[in-house]
Amino acid sequence: MLKEVIGALALAVTLAPAAAAAGDPPKGSLVIIGGGLRAENAAVWEKIVALAGGKGARIAVLPTAAENPEREGSMAANNLNRHGAQAFVVPLAPRLAGSDVRKVADDPALAQAVRTAGGVFFTGGDQARITGALRRPDGSNSAVLDALWTLYRRGGVIAGTSAGAAVMSSTMFYDPPPDVLPLLKHGLVDGKDIAPGLGFIGDDVFVDQHLLARGRFARMLPAMLKKGYTLGLGIDEDTAMVVAPTREVSVIGRTGAIVLDLGEAVTDKARAHFNLSNARISYLDNGDRFSLAQRGFIPGPGKEPVEKTGAEHRDALFYTDILGNTAVLDLLVKLVDSDLQRAVGLAFEGPASRAPERGFEFTFTRMPDTREYATNREDAWSIYRIRLDVRPVRMHQPLYTAE
Structure with missing residues (x-):
């Protein structure tokens, strides 16, 4: 069977264009x-x-x-x-x-x-x-x-x-x-x-x-x-x-x-x-x-800068599972659609894991070079250059029921 497939492929081969030199940038x-x-x-x-x-x-x-x-x-x-x-x-x-x-x-x-x-x-x-x-x-x-x-x-x-x-x-x-x-x-x-x-x-x-x-x-x-x-x-x-x-x-x-x-x-x-x-x-x-060369962003068609005057007021933005399905995007969108400058997310494993008390705090901060765009419907966001800091933290284990 393999020989038949190879033979069929060989028959399908046409003359190749001139090959670029190995040192040339790919075209x-x-x-x-x-x-x-x-x-x-x-x-x-x-x-x-x-x-x-x-x-x-x-x-x-x-x-x-x-x-x-x-x-x-x-x-x-x-x-x-x-x-x-x-x-x-x-x-x-x-x-x-x-x-x-x-x-x-x-x-x-x-x-x-x-x-x-x-x-x-x-x-x-x-x-x-x-x-x-x-x-x-x-x-x-x-x-x-x-x-x-x-x-x-x-x-x-x-x-x-x-x-x-x-x-x-x-x-x-x-x-x-x-x-x-x-x-x-x-x-x-x-x-x-x-x-x-x-x-x-x-x-x-x-x-x-x-x-x-x-x-x-x-x-x-x-x-x-x-x-x-x-x-x-x-x-x-x-x-x-x-x-x-x-x-x-x-x-x-x-x-x-x-x-x-x-x-x-x-x-x-x-x-x-x-x-x-x-x-x-x-x-x-x-x-x-x-x-990739200039590290510059161009928002897609229909995107407009987010108006700060319409930002939603929030007391705080805190996620307990920043590694969950789409959690980081959800946090970023809520951050730029608010009057907050920073948001925090945590990441911990379960009690059966190795060193369950150890985890990480992820801090996301809007900076002077941060840029935010959205469509008129505000359901498609582009978010550029949010500062990210990660530090190790500990959680007391085992957890206790609050009195």
């Missing part, structure tokens, strides 16, 4: 999707097809990360084809029965099929399967990974959802605990919690996914500090960040994305536990743009 684009991409999210699927060359574009689907690669590959190809592509599934997946993933990754016919396509789409799953399949045991690139870089450098699009998004940066989360707090409380282990990604976005930007739905903005902070990143992009589910060759990012999809800027942040290394001061957190809504 292609990235579509980084935070997971949970729905079949009906036409804006994202159509964008991938358009960047791959438009109607009739050949797009290679890599279900490498998937637990069920046949199913996931077929679904992704069908979604792309419904929007005008000629997608084909590359049989490169550790979970594909009867396949030797290392031989497939170095198959010349498959590499040529990928190289001459207009784009590539990585499905979700386990990102360790992607890097494990595309890199040889000695760390060198397989033929298919070299083909991906050729496609990207000459102007093709590389898209990925969930695990396919995680591999976009040079460092990725590899096998971290499912919950966020243990990474803040106990630190990260290189080679276990984090490991090298594929680095398509460059060495200066850290990428994470499932951001708002799983409260993962907080786990980005220790990873960025450990590896020296000052800029992080966190994409929510059913949403994409499109990175153009100019390094301008645009957001499309159901919700939005978080930008973390640690350029002026400091940490007190004399303290035993994780802490951070003077970071900046921003929320980009659908239609917003952001320059």
Whole structure:
């Protein structure tokens, strides 16, 4: 069966455009999707097809990360084809029965099929399967990974959802605990919690996914500090960040994305536990743009500056679970839609956890360079450069009933 697929792909290969030199900046684009991409999210699927060359574009689907690669590959190809592509599934997946993933990754016919396509789409799953399949045991690139870089450098699009998004940066989360707090409380282990990604976005930007739905903005902070990143992009589910060759990012999809800027942040290394001061957190809504080079924001169509005169009065803004589903966005929106300057959120684990008395206080503060935009309906917000400080705190355990 595998030989038949490879033969069919080889017959489909057309003459490739001239390849860009390995040292040249990529002329292609990235579509980084935070997971949970729905079949009906036409804006994202159509964008991938358009960047791959438009109607009739050949797009290679890599279900490498998937637990069920046949199913996931077929679904992704069908979604792309419904929007005008000629997608084909590359049989490169550790979970594909009867396949030797290392031989497939170095198959010349498959590499040529990928190289001459207009784009590539990585499905979700386990990102360790992607890097494990595309890199040889000695760390060198397989033929298919070299083909991906050729496609990207000459102007093709590389898209990925969930695990396919995680591999976009040079460092990725590899096998971290499912919950966020243990990474803040106990630190990260290189080679276990984090490991090298594929680095398509460059060495200066850290990428994470499932951001708002799983409260993962907080786990980005220790990873960025450990590896020296000052800029992080966190994409929510059913949403994409499109990175153009100019390094301008645009957001499309159901919700939005978080930008973390640690350029002026400091940490007190004399303290035993994780802490951070003077970071900046921003929320980009659908239609917003952001320059990776200039770190400048452009609000999307229909956005207007928030009028301070109409702000809601609040005595205080305090969240007891800042890592809950969409909690950080809810807090940011209520903060900028109020007359408050600061808001506070806490993060603790349950009594059965390791060191349950230890947790963190997250303080969000409006600063002179903070910018806030909303639509006339005030249900779509863009929030730029809120100061973020994190400090370790303790809660008395066990808790007692109030008298």
